[in-house]
Amino acid sequence: MIRVVLPFHLRKLAHVDGEVQLDVKDPVTQRSVLDALEASYPVLRGTIRDHVTQKRRAFVRFFACEQDLSHELPDTPLPDAVATGAESFVVLGAMAGG
Amino acid sequence: MSAVRLLVGTRKGAFVLTSDGKREEWKISGPHFAGWEIYHLKGSPVDPNRLYASQSSGWFGQMIQRSEDGGKTWEPVGNEFVYEGVPGTHQWYDGTQHPWEFKRIWHLEPSLADPDTVYAGAEDAALFRTVDGGKTWQEMPGLRGAKGNLWQPGAGGMCLHTILLDPSQPNRIFVAISAAGAFRSDDAGQTWRPINHGLKSEQIPDPTAEVGHCVHRIAMHSSRPGVLFMQKHWDVMRSENAGDSWNEVSGNLPSDFGFPIDVHAHEPETIYVVPIKSDSEHFPPDGKLRVYRSRTGGNEWEGLTSGLPQSDCYVNVLRDAMAVDSLDKCGIYFGTTGGQVYGSADAGDTWNPIVRDLPAVLSVEVQTLP
Numbered sequence: 001m002i003r004v005v006l007p008f009h010l011r012k013l014a015h016v017d018g019e020v021q022l023d024v025k026d027p028v029t030q031r032s033v034l035d036a037l038e039a040s041y042p043v044l045r046g047t048i049r050d051h052v053t054q055k056r057r058a059f060v061r062f063f064a065c066e067q068d069l070s071h072e073l074p075d076t077p078l079p080d081a082v083a084t085g086a087e088s089f090v091v092l093g094a095m096a097g098g
Numbered sequence: 099m100s101a102v103r104l105l106v107g108t109r110k111g112a113f114v115l116t117s118d119g120k121r122e123e124w125k126i127s128g129p130h131f132a133g134w135e136i137y138h139l140k141g142s143p144v145d146p147n148r149l150y151a152s153q154s155s156g157w158f159g160q161m162i163q164r165s166e167d168g169g170k171t172w173e174p175v176g177n178e179f180v181y182e183g184v185p186g187t188h189q190w191y192d193g194t195q196h197p198w199e200f201k202r203i204w205h206l207e208p209s210l211a212d213p214d215t216v217y218a219g220a221e222d223a224a225l226f227r228t229v230d231g232g233k234t235w236q237e238m239p240g241l242r243g244a245k246g247n248l249w250q251p252g253a254g255g256m257c258l259h260t261i262l263l264d265p266s267q268p269n270r271i272f273v274a275i276s277a278a279g280a281f282r283s284d285d286a287g288q289t290w291r292p293i294n295h296g297l298k299s300e301q302i303p304d305p306t307a308e309v310g311h312c313v314h315r316i317a318m319h320s321s322r323p324g325v326l327f328m329q330k331h332w333d334v335m336r337s338e339n340a341g342d343s344w345n346e347v348s349g350n351l352p353s354d355f356g357f358p359i360d361v362h363a364h365e366p367e368t369i370y371v372v373p374i375k376s377d378s379e380h381f382p383p384d385g386k387l388r389v390y391r392s393r394t395g396g397n398e399w400e401g402l403t404s405g406l407p408q409s410d411c412y413v414n415v416l417r418d419a420m421a422v423d424s425l426d427k428c429g430i431y432f433g434t435t436g437g438q439v440y441g442s443a444d445a446g447d448t449w450n451p452i453v454r455d456l457p458a459v460l461s462v463e464v465q466t467l468p
Binding site: 007008009010013043045046047048050051052057059060093094096 | 133134155156157158159160161174177178179180
């Protein structure tokens with residue numbers, strides 16, 4: 001199972017606590033994980049990716065295995081540790097100062 | 099006994115304030131959607147417990163929420179706002195053409211006849227409509243055909259912030275856009291035309307241009323929908339002919355810059371504005387928070403100060419943050435960027451703070467309940 005960590009506001013929207021576990025078929029990529037996430041939680045459509053372009057929203061970031069994967073292409077395979085469920089795929093809102 | 103329900107949108111959530119018809123004691127519920135910007139909430143005129151809310155975030159985009167129980171519980175509905183066809187372009191800050199990009203919904207206007215039909219004003223400026231209670235939204239693209247290529251965002255964004263539905267002519271809709279102007283449709287939103295004749299804006303190259311005026315708000319009284327009142331960037335204006343032409347009625351106001359304008363529920367010639375010092379200094383003149391009332395439909399204004407801070411007050415009152423109830427006497431309410439919501443149960447003669455320390459208030463609507 002793929003483990004996904006959502007930020008506070010999206011957990012509240014999706015009515016979930018803690019990590020989300022998803023069954024994702026190979027290849028495990030940003031796109032396939034987010035497709036599975038949105039299929040399980042339709043309320044999240046449009047909150048992580050733009051409805052039309054399917055691009056990551058500007059102030060949403062993707063981390064895994066202590067790496068920032070936000071700028072990876074959506075079809076690039078995620079690290080093996082994410083694909084095996086050893087590590088979680090983290091969706092978070094970018095830090096905002098002020 | 100009648101009651102009132104205030105729907106308050108803020109930078110950090112929504113609040114529902116309720117009182118009986120005396121409007122002295124208030125219960126405050128919220129924050130709903132804590133941490134999200136709530137640009138606007140509004141109830142259906144035909145089903146007052148059906149509420150809609152625009153919930154948005156710079157991180158996670160746009161959500162629309164719907165309540166069936168007057169704001170006690172909510173459920174998210176559709177949040178897909180897609181411009182019809184090829185979106186096209188509008189003027190950009192540097193003079194180039196820029197593609198339309200959806201940012202948020204500023205205003206929700208439920209139909210006067212059907213609780214499942216709602217109009218939504220968007221940034222970048224466009225009008226959307228749902229006929230299924232918010233599940234799906236469709237753009238009414240004819241509006242952008244009204245010289246949309248010449249519209250240009252002001253510093254606050256190119257937002258469609260005002261939607262007025264004419265109760266006497268179901269096919270007539272008015273909208274206002276910053277910084278494009280006012281527009282009218284007489285065929286239920288299929289086609290539109292600018293209604294800005296008589297406006298004069300020194301901040302644009304041609305002060306009397308057909309589009310490009312920064313209209314902050316327009317208001318009407320339901321008994322006389324052909325008479326419109328406008329708070330423009332500068333100038334308070336009045337139209338006797340559904341916007342075909344406008345005349346200035348700023349009169350003796352201490353400043354004719356401001357954002358909201360509203361009409362007394364029972365006196366169509368009694369109108370209210372909140373003067374703000376200038377477009378460079380968005381706070382009340384002299385640090386005195388004053389609502390100005392005209393009982394003559396403009397030109398002659400009186401300052402209403404009883405209960406409002408008359409020193410060291412430097413808040414703003416935004417365009418969607420004033421509302422009137424329909425009790426007798428008429429109640430007036432407004433919210434400030436300092437988080438205060440003030441109410442008057444006597445048509446503005448005296449004011450009291452209903453709540454003082456909310457996040458910055460973006461919008462105030464009121465429902466008069468049986």
